[in-house]
Amino acid sequence: MSFEYLTNVPLDQAKKDYMELLRRHGFASCSECIPVRESYGRITCRAVYARINAPHYAASAMDGIALRARDSFGATETTPVTLETDRYVVVDTGDPVPEGCDAVIMVEDTVRNDDGTVTIRAAAAPWQHIRQIGEDICAGEMILPSYYEITPAAIGAMIAGGVTELEVLRRPVVGIIPTGDEIIPPCSDPKPGDILEFNSSIFSAMLQDWGAVPKTYPIVPDRFEAIRDMLLTASEECDMVILNAGSSAGRDDYSTSAIREVGEVLYHGIAIKPGKPAILGCRGSKPILGVPGYPVSGIIVIEELLRPLVDVWFGRESDIRSRTRATLTRPVVSGLKYQEYVRVRMGYVGDRLTASPLPRGSGVVSSFMKADGIIEVPQGTEGYQSGEEVRVRLLNPKKKLKNTLVVIGSHDPLLDELADLIHMENHSLYVSSAHVGSMGGIMAVRRGEAHAAGIHLLDTETGVYNRSYIRKYFPRGGVYLVRCVGRQQGLMLQKGNPLSLRSFEDITKEGLRYVNRQKGSGTRVLMDYLCAKHNVPAEKIYGYEREEMTHNAVAVQIASDSADAGMGIYSTAKLYDLDFLPICVEEYDLLIPGDAWHNAAVRQLIATLQSPAFAARINAMGGYTLDHPGEIIDLV
């Protein structure tokens, strides 16, 4: 038995060796016989031949009379021929051509006489206006070759060819075994330490997408015997098995030994990141794949190692997703030891397609959802520079990317509502937003990476928002500042204000845990300004270095009693049912580069800002004021 513990096998070699091992054990697809009517999207197992001709009888192609062509020979305008009643038969379109007849004359070209005879003034050519037998399909002809995906038209052709059942590749059944003592089924009220089991739902959807049939087993506790027994059951009932979690080399890890007990393990550890602790095993010809518990790792392992097996099963090309080239907006650093997968958000600003790396924490499922593409950094490569052109595997079609408004800048929940309204108004438009703070937004617009940036930057000398920053960072102009909302900033506090804060200066109170926003965000600029103005040194605030990226993230720490206070906006405090100490009202505006001004998505953005629907949503959120949203602000 070939077995290695926590190997670091290059992905391509692992794939090749795995396939070879499985084939040696007899891995192959199975077929099943199904009715043609239910075969849409299935794949033929062998060539399908017509059983009958279509049409299966010689049919009149016109309304008229059928006759023997010879009987009409000689008929002209000047020498009409009259047919006795036993020499013709009246036929409608689709009627069988009667025995002995070999031509049809259209009703328009016949004269019916009172005695029942018919006069014609032109000869009929043999077989005229007859749909010959087999005109469409001849019996015995191949209708579909092997390994073809069945289309609607193919269904029609098969039925027309007298085929009512056919042999297709059976869909492989893939068992999914979730394991772990801390794992619980999805719910809305988990207890601390519980981990919601959503991997099997993600994997099921992926398997459905590939044409396989997922079968999820109940959650198995971290016990060797329980895992082994479930593996035995699943490998009996399914064609392939996914054993989820417990595949890193930590304590309570029975995956490797359980797979070895029921079958064999080829490799434990693949040179990819995330996804390294994958286990490539099998029981006879049935693959058993040990998949890490972190969702993003699991998704990548299944994509790279299970999907090729499903593709081989269906006899189709692997990885038909399209790739494209895009410009990196930030550097990507990668280790030499692994092939690394970096999810990126993409955008078309002008003619340039950009790719911005998303957070790489392997538990971050929401970032996977936001990904438009994946960069594969090969093993042995250290990564890429910012501005470098890289190859990206697309997760969304290019057309969608071209119709996507890219918003990069300060976070405000109103951006999600705007996105929702824009897409509802025009279903072909999408919005992608990234929260990097106001200064990050200004830089993104300067680098040509964003169609719009939300900013709220206070000029501490003049007390005026945004204008002086725009003048400083865009000395030549070329941008528009568009009015969005006025919003209430203040201190978000625990419900009931248990520490009895009365003014800004109270944040230095003994025992108060503050949670801050990241440097470069407008709210942080405001906070630093307020500290200076009120003579509050940062060192006196416990937690000043603790940084969160959004208003929501700050509010969550307070709501869950992991902090006591943080600067933020009223709408967020309201959403999380927090107390709020108002400090000031600020201008939250949108910065838009001039060359994106006539872009359809930007046009829709402006229209939506001016719409009553936007006003209704903003008012429902609370803490905002509206003063001609969508209007261009004079910068001088």
Add this chain to the structure above:
Amino acid sequence: MSFEYLTNVPLDQAKKDYMELLRRHGFASCSECIPVRESYGRITCRAVYARINAPHYAASAMDGIALRARDSFGATETTPVTLETDRYVVVDTGDPVPEGCDAVIMVEDTVRNDDGTVTIRAAAAPWQHIRQIGEDICAGEMILPSYYEITPAAIGAMIAGGVTELEVLRRPVVGIIPTGDEIIPPCSDPKPGDILEFNSSIFSAMLQDWGAVPKTYPIVPDRFEAIRDMLLTASEECDMVILNAGSSAGRDDYSTSAIREVGEVLYHGIAIKPGKPAILGCRGSKPILGVPGYPVSGIIVIEELLRPLVDVWFGRESDIRSRTRATLTRPVVSGLKYQEYVRVRMGYVGDRLTASPLPRGSGVVSSFMKADGIIEVPQGTEGYQSGEEVRVRLLNPKKKLKNTLVVIGSHDPLLDELADLIHMENHSLYVSSAHVGSMGGIMAVRRGEAHAAGIHLLDTETGVYNRSYIRKYFPRGGVYLVRCVGRQQGLMLQKGNPLSLRSFEDITKEGLRYVNRQKGSGTRVLMDYLCAKHNVPAEKIYGYEREEMTHNAVAVQIASDSADAGMGIYSTAKLYDLDFLPICVEEYDLLIPGDAWHNAAVRQLIATLQSPAFAARINAMGGYTLDHPGEIIDLV
């Protein structure tokens, strides 16, 4: 009520008016609540917000100890700090951070003492190695906007955000009512005059593809009351209704009046071809579409008039299929009165994408299956010239077209077997073949439209096949002639040879009905040569002008007693269980242009010709001889 009989409304106006009428009557989609786990591919009806944070508790990101960061302040290599047992808690990755703790130190950085205390040599920063609450998703945040298609990752994000059910657009149920006295359910042994009902199966597959739920009703006879009653039932039970057949203005046509009886008819007759007799009707807010019986007409009417309604239902962009430009290989003639749809077969030979019109008979379902694209000739346009660049709506992805071997030339059933073997050997390769005769094949290669052409052209002066034709039509060379098979030609006769033919000259026998091949085919060249050689004048052969395009089509006429004899190959006679009078053995070779020689598909073609699998299939068919297939033939 706005009603017109057999109108000729331009398509775009009809669509617009129809949608307006339906909206006025309240046409709108419905929603339903489903479990998130089963929501893959569905479309959100409204924005989905997270109900809980993910992670929903502060969790240790490492194996180690949790502590209050303050207790570690001052610890350095030279001034270690020792924590009493009540000052730390051992935690594993994923464990909740205990009450009062705000940092984690990795197990590697701690020294466990015998008395249970732990010594550390570096201070912990507050919140280090802790996955904060809401790091992935914050409660209250928008996870998905309205009208978004649900992806696997979105399912994970929703479950992580505590969402277990959501509201999605219900799939519209579309009723399909087949009508007609002559229509019967699919079977393998229809009687003359029976028409197999396959339209509902085609339409069902199309509807599935668009995300709708098809519901097919039993076949309704041509009776007004029966049709009306079924319309009442279907429009109660479904969201949209297709009434199939009976929509032309002929006899037995109750469609228009039945729709008018249960609701109203907006238009009867649209300026498209095929598809003109479509009926746009409704019962209240429920569309009732009268669809012509000819399958190709029906497919186009449903594509153009029902699909937009399904798209509106799902709130998605209509017609997202890609279009491309291609060079026409033959002219397309169109009437000014209609927008005409012409199905084309496409091919990449070299860098040029070509489009060849397929037969336009509206009953020809097999040609629809072979179509790679559709040309829409606008109303008011007379058509396009051969060689003109036209815009084509793609039915197959470009990548597939690039991997397709285009074979144009003489028909032989072995081409289908070759295609099957090539695709089985390499699933990414496809074969498209058109039967236009040997001369047609030579011309296609000259025009750069084919990768290969099957030819068998007898030089009647030398008795040698193909070589002299190649020298004549390719005086500068640049092509390869590749050995394929020797094949037995002869007269295919009715089973048992009832007319007792003994030699070629017997085809002039009284009462014998001959069926010929088209001019330009190698078999026709052979036939003309044999007539000359044996002094048999064509006028003496009844049916000499009756032309079929393939060996199979000739055999079918004989097998179904619509003809008595025809020239063809042994394998076809055997397939149709006909008698066979051998005449000669001919060379059937493949002509390949030099610039396609290194194309991957051509390489596979040559390899397949040389394979034992090809020999096995050829021998099973009968009537062929093999002599180094795949070898290049010396032309001089």
